[in-house]
Amino acid sequence: MTKPAPILFPKDFLWGCATSAYQIEGSPLADGAGPSVWHRFSHTPGRVQDGDTADVTCDHYRRWESDVDLMHSLGLNSYRFSIAWGRVLPEGTGRINAAGLDFYERLVDRLLSRGIQPMVTLFHWDLPAALDDRGGWLNRDIAQWFAEYADVMFRRLDDRVNYWTTLNEPWVVADGGYMHGVLAPGHRNIFEAPRAAHHLMMAHGAAVQAYRATGRNKIGLVVNIEPKYAASQSDADCAATRRAEAYMNRQYLEPALLGSYPEELHEVFGEAWPQWPAADLRLIKQPLDYIGVNYYTRAVVRSDPTSWPLKATTVKQKQHTHMETGWEVYPQGLVDTLLWIKDQYGNPPVYITENGACFFDPPQVEGPVLEDPLRVDYLRKHITAVHTAMQRGADIRGYFAWSLFDNFEWAFGFSKRFGIVHMNYETLKRTLKSSAHFYSKVIASNGAAL
Numbered sequence: 001m002t003k004p005a006p007i008l009f010p011k012d013f014l015w016g017c018a019t020s021a022y023q024i025e026g027s028p029l030a031d032g033a034g035p036s037v038w039h040r041f042s043h044t045p046g047r048v049q050d051g052d053t054a055d056v057t058c059d060h061y062r063r064w065e066s067d068v069d070l071m072h073s074l075g076l077n078s079y080r081f082s083i084a085w086g087r088v089l090p091e092g093t094g095r096i097n098a099a100g101l102d103f104y105e106r107l108v109d110r111l112l113s114r115g116i117q118p119m120v121t122l123f124h125w126d127l128p129a130a131l132d133d134r135g136g137w138l139n140r141d142i143a144q145w146f147a148e149y150a151d152v153m154f155r156r157l158d159d160r161v162n163y164w165t166t167l168n169e170p171w172v173v174a175d176g177g178y179m180h181g182v183l184a185p186g187h188r189n190i191f192e193a194p195r196a197a198h199h200l201m202m203a204h205g206a207a208v209q210a211y212r213a214t215g216r217n218k219i220g221l222v223v224n225i226e227p228k229y230a231a232s233q234s235d236a237d238c239a240a241t242r243r244a245e246a247y248m249n250r251q252y253l254e255p256a257l258l259g260s261y262p263e264e265l266h267e268v269f270g271e272a273w274p275q276w277p278a279a280d281l282r283l284i285k286q287p288l289d290y291i292g293v294n295y296y297t298r299a300v301v302r303s304d305p306t307s308w309p310l311k312a313t314t315v316k317q318k319q320h321t322h323m324e325t326g327w328e329v330y331p332q333g334l335v336d337t338l339l340w341i342k343d344q345y346g347n348p349p350v351y352i353t354e355n356g357a358c359f360f361d362p363p364q365v366e367g368p369v370l371e372d373p374l375r376v377d378y379l380r381k382h383i384t385a386v387h388t389a390m391q392r393g394a395d396i397r398g399y400f401a402w403s404l405f406d407n408f409e410w411a412f413g414f415s416k417r418f419g420i421v422h423m424n425y426e427t428l429k430r431t432l433k434s435s436a437h438f439y440s441k442v443i444a445s446n447g448a449a450l
């Protein structure tokens, strides 16, 4: 029996970790920064578990230098983070806050000095509250507001940032923030959700268009993809699965890549689905350099007429491990997702811009390393899945583990830990978990240590 050949990734493969501004920085109003909708939302009683806010969280705003050194010690060759729009433009448009721009410029310079490539997300859910007061994602003007902000960032950092992302997961903003009301800004309105979704994508298009005027590097869109599997071959379950796939996985990819919306959305939204002008879709469909895919889990879907608005619900797969969010651990879903994108959308360059898991880490035996075997197993199986898809022809260019640190997990507050580095929220001490050591070895061996 010959030993299987070692898994090896391309020499220029990006190995990183991902974070976002509101989740790790703290000091949301420091040095002239304007509040975001998430600052408002987390300070609204009842919105976030245990009343948690990100006023301090990982205190990265003040500890960023040693945090970059920690990334370097892990051997990361890239790091995905987001810019807090309100630090740079406190009112969202117009006046620039120099201290905010300077923070991100210093962060980028330190990353580069440590041989770490920044991948910069312009919007990771923390919309300036001042823009929400003007309608936020419900106001068509936001496409221009976003392009203005993006242009400020491009002009300051495009000489050093090689990878830009316009939006992180527009689906989550539209679904969580406007359809179900469980994320900022907390609206629950089926007429608002498709409009917010559309304006998010128009903003994406306007920012990419602005980038092409001066930009010299790469820009893309990050979407969350959760592959949908029919619970049975019944017509009802297959139709429900198609609706779920259109609503989460195609509603954003297809206007961006194809310039059209899936037909199923008319059925999902009914009278709430607007007839969009063709010019809007032309703005959204800007040529992209890559697609970022955030993958965590899959969904097995059955028809459920009582479920709003999809008339579909997921079927728990009790035979598999689940995370503390209730998400099934299913690495095959990542292979299926990457091959689906390859086959359906012309094999665009893809980065896995987020992949990770939150498990209740076992009671910690005292010692320098915190053991998190379930997360090690999750990362091993999902990075192997990436390699499998690449061997079958998918054009994957990098992998970012979510997340570098335990951090503020939105409406879950600090109750969910996704980090490969443990965060003590009282002392702010960073402690490597065994998954950090594992990931570090995978990077150093370019995959052979899997």
Ligand SMILES: OC[C@@H]1[C@@H](O)[C@H](O)[C@@H](O)c2[nH]c(CCc3ccccc3)c[n+]21
Pocket (backbone or CB within 6 Å): 020, 023, 168, 169, 172, 224, 294, 296, 354, 402, 409, 410, 418
């Ligand atoms: O939940 C873990 C991470 C978040 O901390 C990131 O900010 C966000 O980009 C992100 N996206 C997803 C998958 C999409 C999703 C988010 C929330 C709820 C359901 C699905 C998981 N995560």
